[in-house]
Amino acid sequence: MEVALAQEKIWFDKYKYEEAEKAYFENLSKMDDLAKLTSENIAVEFNNRLNTLETENASLKKDVNELTEMMKKLNERISTLEKSGSASSAKPAAPAPAAVAPQKPASKPKVEDDDDGVDLFGSDSEEEDEDAKKVKEQRLAEYAARKSKKPVLIAKSNIILDVKPWDDETDMKKMEVEVRKVTTDGLIWGASKLVPLAYGIHKLQISCVVEDDKVSVDWLQEQLEAIEDFVQSVDIAAFNKV
DSSP: OOHHHHOOOOOOTTHHHHHHHHHHHHHHHHHHHHHHHHHHHHHHHHHHHHHHHHHHHHHHHHHHHHHHHHHHHHHHHHHHHHHHHHHHHHHHGTTTHOOOOGGGGGGGGHHOOHHHHHHHHHHHHHHOOOOOOOHHHHHHHHHHHHHHHOOOOEEEEEEEEEESSSSTSSSSHHHHHHHHHHOOOTTEEEEEEEEEEEEEEEEHHHEEEEETTOOHHHHHHOOOOTTTEEEEEEEEEEEOOO
């Protein structure tokens, strides 16, 4: 009996192995579906972000082109104003050359008329020297006067600033008002616009013209960044000499 049982070949736990094998393959199939779904989601998200970046880049390029055109027009306007100012200041000095009296050499006929025979040429030479000296002094004085009236060329710079807020809840209109409150001699604020950044946040892009001898760029940045309720940071987007 014992020998018969020992030689009996029956797999009593077969159903357990079959269930385990079935569960393994089912889980393996689920993992493949999950990996496929994850890769598809990543691809979709990547494409969405790529499209968003392309849109933002196109918008930024358009904004830069508009600001460049604005800068060009502003430079032309400043050049026109400076030329008109130079012309108006130079007009009063125009009659000055007419005031020069080159008529003094008329004293020569005296040599011909005054025929005394007493050192005529010697006395006339002295008079001519004195007259020439007076004319020279007069011309030098007039030249100095014209030079003093000539307008001095003032070095200026055209700057575009990127003023960034703390978040999307920042009131951009109030921020621009506070920015324009920063004033000093030699600083002129120009055009401005809102440029989108991300997640609904916009930055204020504003242009200004400064006199280099009166306004420091570092000082201007410090003054704007001191508006802590609205301004997070200030960057220089463009800097051109006028």
